[in-house]
Amino acid sequence: MAFLSAALVVAGSGLIALTATGAFDRSDSKKTTEPVPAPATSVRTKTVAVPTTPTAVPSEPAAVPTTAPSAPATPAQPATPQRPSRSVAPTTAAAVRATRYVFPIGGCRADASQSHHDYPASDIFADKGCKFVSPVDGRVDEVTRVDTWNKKTNVGRDRGGLSISVVGVDGVRYYGSHLSAIGAGIKPGLVVKAGQPLGLTGNTGSAQVTPPHLHFGISWPTAPGHWWIRRGAVAPQSFLNAWHEGRQLSPVALVGKVRRAYGVDRGCRDYC
Numbered sequence: 001m002a003f004l005s006a007a008l009v010v011a012g013s014g015l016i017a018l019t020a021t022g023a024f025d026r027s028d029s030k031k032t033t034e035p036v037p038a039p040a041t042s043v044r045t046k047t048v049a050v051p052t053t054p055t056a057v058p059s060e061p062a063a064v065p066t067t068a069p070s071a072p073a074t075p076a077q078p079a080t081p082q083r084p085s086r087s088v089a090p091t092t093a094a095a096v097r098a099t100r101y102v103f104p105i106g107g108c109r110a111d112a113s114q115s116h117h118d119y120p121a122s123d124i125f126a127d128k129g130c131k132f133v134s135p136v137d138g139r140v141d142e143v144t145r146v147d148t149w150n151k152k153t154n155v156g157r158d159r160g161g162l163s164i165s166v167v168g169v170d171g172v173r174y175y176g177s178h179l180s181a182i183g184a185g186i187k188p189g190l191v192v193k194a195g196q197p198l199g200l201t202g203n204t205g206s207a208q209v210t211p212p213h214l215h216f217g218i219s220w221p222t223a224p225g226h227w228w229i230r231r232g233a234v235a236p237q238s239f240l241n242a243w244h245e246g247r248q249l250s251p252v253a254l255v256g257k258v259r260r261a262y263g264v265d266r267g268c269r270d271y272c
């Protein structure tokens, strides 16, 4: 599985260009509770994107932060709840109609796992340096810029490494982690558009011992720091598969249903 990739990496507010060549750099894994999903035996993946190669990650850092790809800034942005609410229903019906969903990795081949260990999520395998884009119009929710994961402690709070969550105008939260870089202007509260680059894929956090991938989770908004919900509470596969095919499929109903079934949030249950 050799590939060529050129990646632009943003560190803090600066930018560093680097070119990586070669195959997956998989370290001899010690003990990790995250299964190493690459060997296609354990995790079923679906090939989802192809068109362009990752070599085209041109002016990423400058472009990533604030500018929506094509759309002129439209103000139709309801104040998005960032704390648990009784319902994840969107603020207005207009917001629902305005919602467009896109596959969260742009410009790269990506293989989304059709299952996930321990809880609902998808590990989308893609070269390091691919664009992680907002799947929906919304607001940036939480941003983690520092990788504090430690193999020895392996606590859930740190497993995502560099991560970004977005609360969509549909009232649903979308989370991407293990990023190698985050756009300089990406911060909580920033209004983003579907397809807008937020960061670059990588293997920070617990993915240090796996091939690069985007851990993608769908959940309902919570208070900050509730990583056990944020990492994924609703199976995202059907939505990812639809978005990749250009079909519009909203997780709103399923998120509401799962949230009701989840009941009271009693906090962290594993990797605590």
Ligand SMILES: [Zn+2]
Pocket: 116, 121, 122, 123, 215, 216
């Ligand atoms: Zn994962």
